[in-house]
Amino acid sequence: MTEDTHPGRYGPLPALLLWTALAAVATLALWAYRASLDQAHMALAYLLVVLGASAREGRLVGLFMAVLCFLLFNFFLLPPFYTFNIADPLEWWVLLSFLITGAVAAQLLHRAQRAVALAEHRAQEIERLAEEARHVEALREADRLKDAMLANVSHDLRTPLTSIRAAAAEMRQQGHEGAAIIEEEAQRLNRFVTDLLDLSRIRAGALPTEPALNAAEDLIGAALDRVRALPGAEAVRVMLPAGDDIPAGRFDFVQALRALVNLLENALRHSPPDQPVDIELTRGGGFLHFHVSDRGPGITAADRERLFEPFQRGSSATGRLGMGLGLAIARGTARALGGDVEWKPRDGGGSVFTLRLPAADVPGLS
Amino acid sequence: MNTVALIVDDEPHIRRALRNALADDFDKVLEASTASEAVDIAAAQRPDLIVLDLGLPDRPGQWVCAEIRKWSSTPIIVLSAHHAESEKIRLLDEGADDYITKPFSPAEFMARVRVQLRRARRAMVPGEDDVVHLGDLTIDPGARIVRRAEEEIHLTPTEWALLRAFLKNAGKTLTHQQLFGSVWAASSGDPQQYLRVYVANLRRKLEPDSVRPRFIITEPGVGYRFAIHD
Helix, strand or coil: CCHHHCCCCCCHHHHHHHHHHHHHHHHHHHHHCHHHCCHHHHHHHHHHHHHHHHHHHCHHHHHHHHHHHHHHHHHHHCCCCCCCCCCCHHHHHHHHHHHHHHHHHHHHHHHHHHHHHHHHHHHHHHHHHHHHHHHHHHHHHHHHHHHHHHHHHHHHHHHHHHHHHHHHHHHHHCCCCCHHHHHHHHHHHHHHHHHHHHHHHHHCCCCCCCCEEEEHHHHHHHHHHHCCCCCCCCCCEEECCCCCCCCEEEECHHHHHHHHHHHHHHHHHHCCCCCCCEEEEEEECCEEEEEEEECCCCCCHHHHCCCCCCCCCCCCCCCCCCCCCHHHHHHHHHHHCCCEEEEEECCCCCEEEEEEEEEECCCCCC | CCCEEEEECCCHHHHHHHHHHHCCCCCEEEEECCHHHHHHHHHHHCCCEEEEECCCCCCCHHHHHHHHHCCCCCCEEEEECCCCHHHHHHHHHCCCCEEEECCCCHHHHHHHHHHHHHHHHHHHCCCCCCCEEECCEEEECCCCEEEECCEEECCCHHHHHHHHHHHHCCCCEEEHHHHHHHHHCCCCCHHHHCHHHHHHHHHHHHCCCCCCCCCEEEECCCEEEECCCC
16 A cells, blocks of 8 residues: 555645645635634635645645645734734634644545555455456366367377278288388377377376376386387396385376386487487485486587477487477376476486386385 | 177277288177177177277177176277276276277287187186296296296295286286285285285296386286286
């Protein structure tokens, strides 16, 4: 609330001048008719000016006008005239009452104005919040529609894709040259649809997760199985912590698998054929860390910032290598599971992408 | 012997693709486009394999599974969409033997089909305690002995129970719940959450490379499959 400094309708100085002029006019009029007027009438006239100033310009101008009118009243209209002296002690009483009334009125008006302003502000706030709520609701509705649409598209695309793949496979067996391309592209389309759906779910915070106790090497094994068709997958080296106990974590297996597979695919895609990709599992700080290391070109400084944003393919990437959703999905998924994905340059060249997932303690089992 | 397969799918193109894929391995391929038609044909023709699509127009695939399982143990392979783990689990718990996720290639599909056919044939031969050879691994369930080459591998009682469940259901995809039920029967709670850790332990003992398993295959979000017929 800043009513005390609020400039009124004309700004502080013009307002002061205007009301001073009004007080001067009132003084002149009262002075002209002073013979036929009682002092109380004069005080009331000045009070009107003070109240007007308070109401329109706020407390400060009001108080100033109260003091000014007090002086004008005293100087011009109370005998002895043209001095600040006062003859009758009763006239002191009139003047003092006038000053107090003016000041109190100015203060009361100020409070009332504050209350009005507060109420107005609250009303605006409520209106703004209501507007925001309507906006959020509209966004949610749009999100729901988008999700429903993507789910439908996803489902309705897969059935024809299955037919296309099967028909292409038949054609390939019969020796048609283009059939392999059809198969491959159908596969790519399927992946893209899956990625878009997943990304939309991550963005909406609607990734379905069922946390369970899982063995880390089960996850690594399943990820290696998923990428087994990619060049270099056979050569991937896996390093587990030494010891007989089974490193375990509490996470949704399917979603965690998606994150790890994306990192692994990314590494296999960017690694030169003679340099194997490594997966190293470590534990620490209540987390399992899956480090996926490659000897690829690494990430340029320019790409680092937006590495995990969707549709970023990296300036060094060449050829048609997917749509750049893999890392965004990996990180979004990991975060939905209470973990994260981070990037580090690898000593000696290349990248280390680390998937972090909540670890779990497992007692000795028999 | 005359072998018969039944395809249940409301998409004619998918039926055509599956029919072509199955034609080499089966003498006769039947088709149904609704759930009730599927149950009728299955009852009348007694197929050796059923391929069941989820999302039929008249009734859920679960119902087809449950109906057929009342009188037949014919292998059922479910065709399912992505992101449908809970649906797959329901179907497997209802008696389906395996599933394959769309879109799949005919080669992947036929690999799954052949596993189920071998499994069905083997089930007709008694002998649950037969000695099993897996690579250089020898499993003698009767004597409770596992050997790699000549070296004996020690298994805990729980690991033996797991291995028996796997052997008994070799080639079939077992849900976590089914596997748990056959190892711990009625008990629940703590052991259940450690099932996947027990499996990881068993894997370390049986598999030459525990992150590239050949026998105990993980079906993500669903369960495990013991793959001695693959």
